[in-house]
Amino acid sequence: MAFTVAIDGPAAAGKGTLSKALAKHFGFAYLDTGLLYRAVGAKVLLGADAIEAAQALTADDLAAINLRTADVAEAASKVAAIPEVRAALVDFQRAFARRDGGAVLDGRDIGTVICPEAEAKLFVTASPEVRAERRWLELRVSDPDASLADVLEDVRARDERDITRAAAPLKPAEDAETLDTSDLGIEAALAAAIRFVETRMRR
Helix, strand or coil: CCEEEEEEECCCHHHHHHHHHHHHHCCCEECCCCHHHHHHHHHHHHHHHHHHHHHHHCHHHHCCCCCCCHHHHHHHHHHCCCCCHHHHHHHHHHHCCCCCEEEEEEECCCHHHHHCCCCCEEEECCCCCHHHHHHHHHHHHCCCCCCHHHHHHHHHHHHHHHHHHCCCCCCCCCEEEECCCCCCCCHHHHHHHHHHHHHHHCC
8 A cells, every 4th residue: 555755844854864764663665855866966066967867867876875965965956956857856756655565755845746645744844053053963074174154054045945946946735744843852753753644544
């Protein structure tokens, strides 16, 4: 039986960690759709054309080890604003979402564009300051000189791009449950998400 959980939200809101834990709890398959755009962005940084890279993307491309860098994240945000890139990746995501056994997908437009018929939709958010600090703590591992002020500026710039882009702007689906993780640890956020999905499964 297919059951889709669509999780959207801005960068560093905790939706990736939450989505993986939610998928594990219910035994669902998990797809970080942002990796699709990161993989395209990584190819663009190497000189590829964004649209051609998206059309030729394979599952193997998602295993690249360099997809979590700040440069790739920036490139991913830019290619995600290209309608032809988004269109090329839609079928991949929709097929994954309707696989047997259930699926959790997280991204920016899962509940609004990719899976508008998803049985459960969550919009995970947090304040820009909280999200910037989370991202900064991650980046310090690989870049000890990373500046919190610079990361906050990047978060705000990315939010602006994601919210105002013409193609699938970041926004909650009308029937999505909003989960603000600004003051929640992962265990509390996960407990709230599990309760929400269970109510949807009972419908």
